[in-house]
Amino acid sequence: xxxxxxxxxxxxxxxxxxxxxxxxxxxxxxxxxxxxxxxxxxxxxxxxxxxxxxxxxxxxxxxxxxxxxxxxxxxxxxxxxxxxxxxxxxxxxxxxxxxxxxxxxx
Numbered sequence: 001x002x003x004x005x006x007x008x009x010x011x012x013x014x015x016x017x018x019x020x021x022x023x024x025x026x027x028x029x030x031x032x033x034x035x036x037x038x039x040x041x042x043x044x045x046x047x048x049x050x051x052x053x054x055x056x057x058x059x060x061x062x063x064x065x066x067x068x069x070x071x072x073x074x075x076x077x078x079x080x081x082x083x084x085x086x087x088x089x090x091x092x093x094x095x096x097x098x099x100x101x102x103x104x105x106x
Contacts, residue, residue: 003087007080010073025081032074039067 014020042064055061079086 035070
């Protein structure tokens with residue numbers, strides 16, 4: 001699904017419920033942070049596991065995907081408020097990161 005279509009659908013969903021007044025940048029930032037925390041909860045108190053072990057349970061994987069969707073939805077709402085395309089932002093940040101010099105100590 002293309003970004004413009006996704007954005008249109010989530011904006012329609014929001015507007016049908018008259019939630020626009022609640023979608024200020026500070027409120028959306030808080031919501032995004034809360035949803036990101038819910039992504040982290042899926043890994044709370046787990047022993048160190050490989051990625052394959054973490055997502056081997058289909059129910060757990062589906063729940064994790066839905067938390068990621070919630071997080072992305074709030075990020076999309078923020079992008080809409082700022083008048084920017086998230087794909088463009090990611091690309092711009094990638095270009096900046098390519099210019100950085102990373103150092104990893106093993």
